[in-house]
Amino acid sequence: MVQLFLESDRVAELVAHLMKQKSVFAPHAKGRKSFAFEEVKDPSAAVLDYPRVMHSIRKFFFPPQETLMTFDLKENTCSVAETPAADAIFFGVHSYDLGAVHRLDYNFSEGNPEKNYIARRQGAVFVGVSYKPDEFHFSGSVGIDPYDTAGFDIFLTKLLDGYIVEALTPVGEGLLDGIELPAHEAGKPARGHFQQHIYLPQAKLGQVMDGSYQNEVWDDTAKKCVGCGTCNLVCPTCYCFTVEDEVNVQVTGGSRDRRWDGCMLRDFSAVAGGEVFRETLAERQRHRVFRKFKYISDETGQPWCVGCGRCTACCTAGISIVNIINRLVGDYEKVAVTPI
Amino acid sequence: MADKPRVAIFDFTGCEGCELNQLNFEDQLLDILAHVDIVEWREAMDGHADEYDIAFVEGSLSTPDCIQRIHEVRRKAKVLVALGACAVQGGVNAVKNTHPIDEVREEVYGQDKYLFPTLPALPLSSVVKVDYNVRGCPMTQIEFLKVFTSLVMGKEPVEPEHSVCVECKLKENECVFERGMICLGPVIRAGCDAQCPSVGQYCTGCRGLVPEPNLEGMEEILVSHGLSVDEAWKRLELYNANEVEGVRS
Ligand code: SF4
Ligand code: SF4
Ligand code: SF4
Ligand code: SF4
Numbered sequence: 001m002v003q004l005f006l007e008s009d010r011v012a013e014l015v016a017h018l019m020k021q022k023s024v025f026a027p028h029a030k031g032r033k034s035f036a037f038e039e040v041k042d043p044s045a046a047v048l049d050y051p052r053v054m055h056s057i058r059k060f061f062f063p064p065q066e067t068l069m070t071f072d073l074k075e076n077t078c079s080v081a082e083t084p085a086a087d088a089i090f091f092g093v094h095s096y097d098l099g100a101v102h103r104l105d106y107n108f109s110e111g112n113p114e115k116n117y118i119a120r121r122q123g124a125v126f127v128g129v130s131y132k133p134d135e136f137h138f139s140g141s142v143g144i145d146p147y148d149t150a151g152f153d154i155f156l157t158k159l160l161d162g163y164i165v166e167a168l169t170p171v172g173e174g175l176l177d178g179i180e181l182p183a184h185e186a187g188k189p190a191r192g193h194f195q196q197h198i199y200l201p202q203a204k205l206g207q208v209m210d211g212s213y214q215n216e217v218w219d220d221t222a223k224k225c226v227g228c229g230t231c232n233l234v235c236p237t238c239y240c241f242t243v244e245d246e247v248n249v250q251v252t253g254g255s256r257d258r259r260w261d262g263c264m265l266r267d268f269s270a271v272a273g274g275e276v277f278r279e280t281l282a283e284r285q286r287h288r289v290f291r292k293f294k295y296i297s298d299e300t301g302q303p304w305c306v307g308c309g310r311c312t313a314c315c316t317a318g319i320s321i322v323n324i325i326n327r328l329v330g331d332y333e334k335v336a337v338t339p340i
Numbered sequence: 341m342a343d344k345p346r347v348a349i350f351d352f353t354g355c356e357g358c359e360l361n362q363l364n365f366e367d368q369l370l371d372i373l374a375h376v377d378i379v380e381w382r383e384a385m386d387g388h389a390d391e392y393d394i395a396f397v398e399g400s401l402s403t404p405d406c407i408q409r410i411h412e413v414r415r416k417a418k419v420l421v422a423l424g425a426c427a428v429q430g431g432v433n434a435v436k437n438t439h440p441i442d443e444v445r446e447e448v449y450g451q452d453k454y455l456f457p458t459l460p461a462l463p464l465s466s467v468v469k470v471d472y473n474v475r476g477c478p479m480t481q482i483e484f485l486k487v488f489t490s491l492v493m494g495k496e497p498v499e500p501e502h503s504v505c506v507e508c509k510l511k512e513n514e515c516v517f518e519r520g521m522i523c524l525g526p527v528i529r530a531g532c533d534a535q536c537p538s539v540g541q542y543c544t545g546c547r548g549l550v551p552e553p554n555l556e557g558m559e560e561i562l563v564s565h566g567l568s569v570d571e572a573w574k575r576l577e578l579y580n581a582n583e584v585e586g587v588r589s
Contacts, residue, residue, distance in 0.1 A: 031514025054512050064510040226557045227550070228526035229502055233509035244498065247489045249371040259510055266551060267501035281554065316517055316526055316561045 004165040004181035006156065011163075015043035017179045018089050022125065025060065026091040027053050040091070048092045048156065048163075051134045052308055056097040056236035057090050058104060061120040065259040068116075068243065072253040083116045087123030089175070092156075094131050095148035096139040096306040100236030102151060103304055107239050107296075125171055128152040129163070130191070136309025138196035138322055144306055146191050157188050164188060196309065198325045200293075205303065208332040209294040213286070217327045222282035224317045225264075231311035231319070232262020232288065237304050240268065263287050289324055345393040345492065348380035350413055352399030352406050353433055353461060356383065357478040358424035368485065375492045394419045394491055398479075400426040400433045400461040407459070407467055414468040421487060422463070422470045425477035425579050429548045432477070433461035434581035463582060472497050477546035477579065480532045500530045501551050504543050507534035516542050522565050524575065527553040545579045555587045 006014060018024050023039060026046035030036040035050040037057055055064075071078040101121075108117040130146050133139070139146070149155040153172035156163040164184045167173040200208060232238045242261040247254035261268050264285070269278040278284050292305035305321065312320040365372070379389035395417035401407055414420055425431035436444045437460040445453040464470050472491075474484045490497035504525035508515065516523045516537050523542040525534070529550050536543050549555075555576065562572035576584045 030512075032519050034514040034518060036512055054514070055509075059512070064512070222554075224557050224560060226526045226554045226561065227503070228505040230505045230509060230526070233506060246486070247493060247495075249368045249485055249489055251375065251489055251492055260506075262506075265502045265506065270501070314515065316515075316523075316565075317557060318564065 001166050001168070003184040004176075005159075005162055005184040006165050006181055007162040011046070011048060012043040014165075014179060015040055015046050015091060018091065018127075018175060019043065021089070021175060022123075023088040024091050025057070025088055030054070037090070039088075046091060048129050049158070050092075051131070052094065052137075052310060052313070053097075055234065056100055056308070056310075057093060058097075058100060058236050060086055060088075060090070061101070061124070062104065062108075062117050062239060062241075062260075065257060066116070068256045068258055070253065070255045073247070074252055078256075083119040085122035086120050089125045089127060091127045092129045093126050093152070094308075095128060095146060095150070096137075096144050096308045097236055098126055098128060098151050099139075099144045099148070099306045100308070103237045103296075103302075103306070104239055106300065107237075125175070126152045126154075127172075128155040130155075130157045132158075132192040133194045133196075134309070135195050136313040137307060138194055138198055138309060139307035140194040141196075141198040141200065142303040142305055142307045143202065147188065159189060196322050198307075198322050199329050200325055202303070204332075205293060205297060208328055209290065209297075211332055211335065212328045215328055215331060217324055217331075218282040218286045221285050221319055221324060222280060225281045225285060225319055226317060227264055227266060227281050227284065228316070229262045229265040229268075230314050230316070231321075232264050233260055234310040234314050235292075235305075236308055236310070237292070237306060238262060242268070263291065285319075285324075289321065292321070293325065344375060344377045346379045346389065346391070347376045347394045347396065348389055348392040348413075348417070349378070349383070350380075350395060350397045350399075350409075351382065352397065352410070352427070352464075353402040354399030354424065354426040354431065356398065358398040358426075365481070372488065389416070391416050393417070394421065396421050396423050396474075397464055398423040398427055400430050400463060401467055402433060402459055402461045404457055404459065410464060410468050419471045419491060420464070420468065421472045421474060421491075422465065423474050423484070424479040425475065425546050425548065426461070427464050428470075428473045428475050429580055430461045430463045430582040431546075431579055434463075435577060436461060437581050438577060438585060461582075466582075473499060475529060475547040476532055480535075480547065482533065483531045502530050503550055504528045504530050504532070504534050504537070504547070506530050507532070508537045510534075511538060513537050516540065517565065522562055522567060522575070524558070526561065527555065527558045527576075545576065547579075549580050549583055553583075555584065 025037050026040050027035045027050050028038045028045055035053045037053050040046050067081055069078050069080045108114040149168055153169045155166050167176050240261045241258045243258045245256050270276045278287055293303055296304045379392050395413050401410055422428045426433055445458055449456050472487055474487050487497040507530045521542045524545040525543040527549055528543050528545045529547045532547055559572045573588055
């Protein structure tokens, strides 16, 4: 693989070069200390050095809110909105967030393929960037390295004074055509260390989770959890939604809209007639964690959590998914070694 | 469409900030009026109606007279909708319920206190059956329009049960906790489109608590972010004293 070198102060030049070919979306500073993926208008505003974006790039393929169709109550007709393809370059994506997109690809194409998601995914090009794990990342424990280039068209590996640039696909090579970058001779630097680890060997994942249904960790967590749903909404592999009809004030028409929803929310588990099938916060927390480490994992052999650390970083109650899993592992080990 | 629904609007103890005329409804007012006949509205017209289909009621109940009047409204209305925090959960008025009632009367009316009988400030639902709520202080305009169109169409309005955090996340707002503020959003009902956090303010809880709130959990969150236990509960009481008092004591 050819490795090129991009000096730090030429990043905006690379972004501008890419913008000539397709729309470019990249992390931007937002609020006091947060970052969000937005369309690049000014190449120098794109940020490559950031811990994590508030929402992963999932939001471009599965938007927080969207109109599925509009209807006319007078004519008794409806029209389904056309879903445009993304057809854009996503610049500065971390490996765990692309890993999450690959998981969503599975969720939205298995069984009943979800046509809006699939349509939006078309033409998406990914430029990755390495990152230094902070106090919340634990991707290493779920098999996603900060240098993991899987699925990227171009990957940038951070050096002290710039980036190693690798084109990994013909699309990536084509995008770099016309920008002069010197070759990079030395190898890649050592990756940053993770500060957070889950002690769950992948081979044992199934066994540990199988024995966890009755664990006390669920009740203990529920004492602190307020059921706000933030951990679901920020998770890059959560894909639940709800659909509602809105009618305009003239009562002549309206729209059918959908928005993100999540299993920590009481109204998510309420069904017609008022029955709530996961009444307690303990049951809901268990369900959330099982969705990440058991149900889909039993099918695919892979954890469905990518270790981004968002759910923990954003939980105002300080609930950590790493601590939950480590407690399950600890209890499993204890059970496993205790003679009966 | 059959006959237009007859609508009556009433106010009890509150600032009257919720009533329709106080809101910036100019754009929608004509559309609203096209679908209903307003038959009673003290703020805007004279006279009383003997019967109506929908009663919109603002304000909490805080005197014996209020109790009598709300029973009358309930008898005459087919559907009763509570408008705003005072009517839905007692609102700011209910903070007085956390103090002995005699002290409150003395503070407000001084030596005339015996002329003004007063009760704890109660939500409408503690005295009569309330069919639907439009929450907020002042009531949330988008929610009023949703409830209104549902009723005109004969549909059941959907009341959100999830937290303000959900709406905040849908808009990808930076959480105000990140700015060192303290927010009640995690246990407060959505429906306002996270109005306050969206402009960098914290949620004070005007739309009321989510069903089955974990208030001890919320106390822990507030305390871990720097409030004392007492401050934490005072913060929660501002708009939700009636519900919070029940849990705390
Ligand atoms: S973010 Fe925290 S408090 Fe909110 S639902 Fe998730 S675990 Fe519970
Ligand atoms: S469960 Fe938490 S750490 Fe795992 S992918 Fe979701 S938000 Fe990230
Ligand atoms: S600002 Fe308030 S409502 Fe918004 S996410 Fe943070 S805690 Fe929740
Ligand atoms: S954010 Fe909170 S205080 Fe502000 S309008 Fe909504 S519920 Fe009321």
